[in-house]
Amino acid sequence: MSATNFFTGNPDLVEVFDKVIPWARVVGAVEGPGADVAGTVSTWREVLDLAGRYIATEIAPRAAEVDAIGVIRENGLVRMNEPMLENLRGLAELGLASPSVPADFGGAGLPFTVTMMIGEMLARADLSTQVQHGIGWNSPAALIYRFGTDEQKARYLPPLAKGEIMGAVAMTEPQAGSDVGRLATTATPRQDGCWILQGRKQFISAGQGDMVIVLARSVAGSSGLDGLGMFIADREGDNYVVERAEHKFVIRASPTCALLFDGTRATPLGKPGDGWKQILTFMNESRLGVGIQGIGVATAALEKASEYAAQRVQMGKPIREHPMVAEMLLDMETTVTGARALAYTAAVLQDLVLFGRDEEAARDLRELTPLVKWYGTEGAVRVCRLALQIHGGVGVVDEYDVGRFMRDSLITPIYEGTSQIQSLMAVR
Structure with a gap:
């Protein structure tokens, strides 16, 4: 019989949590010197127990249906199917949309180690859902928290933490996969402080979302890994185009998208030129x-x-x-x-x-x-x-x-x- 809790029902994962992780070092780094190690670890364990129960009893039973329906493509639009959305809504209601976002911005403030344990349990239940959760919520939130301005953090982190919006990170291009230095998408500054993106991205996980962080060439005349920058582009107002979602035999329900940036308005995330x-x-x-x-x-x-x-x-x-x-x-x-x-x-x-x-x-x-x-x-x-x-x-x-x-x-x-x-x- 399948486990009813993917945390407590996985003896090896529990043993890693209880006996392998040096929690005193992790808590000290995350919470600072003098933090209550036992109390903090107990709280994190409760979060994993809650997540493990929901993932095992709600997400895992829907996995076959999520996979069978796949990505919805209607009238030129790309969206997730309803069972997938139900999975994600449930995670958001538990406060686990972007669990590593600090509490000041509405998140749970979990360390990377605990967030990855949630990710493992999600992948065990349904990899398509895990990809949407990880790339759609966690990844853009982490980059914005790390490199964003105060205004960008205030604008994007709370809705990402609550699961109200979904983002993506766009690096790959038709000619630039592992060879990132061949990247051709450009970012050009305007006098009003806005930057304009021009180019195409492909194989972008969760690319159907509300915003995207784009790696683009921001220094004219640069080549290779020099002169790159990260930029935030909102999709609202057809600012960029989701051209298609690929038809795949893997992670069928996770939209893997081709994106077109043609005069797309964007704002820098961090310092242009430091993107790599x-x-x-x-x-x-x-x-x-x-x-x-x-x-x-x-x-x-x-x-x-x-x-x-x-x-x-x-x-x-x-x-x-x-x-x-x-x-x-x-x-x-x-x-x-x-x-x-x-x-x-x-x-x-x-x-x-x-x-x-x-x-x-x-x-x-x-x-x-x-x-x-x-x-x-x-x-x-x-x-x-x-x-x-x-x-x-x-x-x-x-x-x-x-x-x-x-x-x-x-x-x-x-x-x-x-x-x-x-x-x-x-x-x-």
Whole structure:
């Protein structure tokens, strides 16, 4: 029987929380010296318990329907389907739309480590919903909080924290994927302080939202990674165009959009020209997040494979008692457990860097980030493949969830830096 709480019902995640995370260091960095460590950790645990119960009992049961309906495309408009919207409304009502936004702006003020645990549980339930939650709410909120003016923070953070608006981050272009230096979208200043964006972006997760943070070339004559800047563009008034949502066989319900900027009005986020340095913080966090996505999907696949192997009887005994199947299950569990330990080690380092400005943690984090992304995502594909094999013929039947897990796992080694890019980074 499936768990009714994806936090308390996951013994390994609970053990990581209770015994592995050095909470005194995290609380000290996040809340400051003299903070009540026990009380703060108890509060964060209660949040995870609340989130784990809602995700397991509400979001997970809707996942197949969310996937089957996919993205809604009507009259030239792109939108999320109703079960997906119900998932997101529920998270917002629990105060978990952008949980890392500080309380001063209406958020829960959670550290990165706890936010990633919520992300893992969401990915276990439904990766499409997790992408919309992470990219649509968390990522733009983090960038605006980190680099925005007081006016930008006051304007965007409260509605993002409440789930009233959704954003996106637009980097990729038709000719500029992993090679960001080939980026061609331009930002040109006007005398009134407004900047004008010109160009196209593609493969933008959650691109159907209300605003977007755009990486554009802001210094005329610059090339490569120099001269880039980040800009906020509101969609209101057809300021930019959502040209289409791609038809995909992975994360079917998460709109992956092509965006057209043609005279789009925008305001700088941070200093124009420093965009590459600024966007790196998003990329590094996203790579950790995608590694944790892989862990969530792999956990779901392991759960279903374990249940099926216990119920399916062949040659007089459950197939889990056959040595080769038992070895497959052990391989899956070891992969998930190892990836989780690696990922939350990195998540703690991210908190120490974000809140404590810890330079030693920053060095360690640079080494671990590509490993988390590579191992968490490549491991997810292997675990889902083994889960499919354990299910045999029924694994490719739509009424069983493992086919969806297999499909969704395949995107994780690709976006936010391919496994090959992670390999190059790891050996530098």
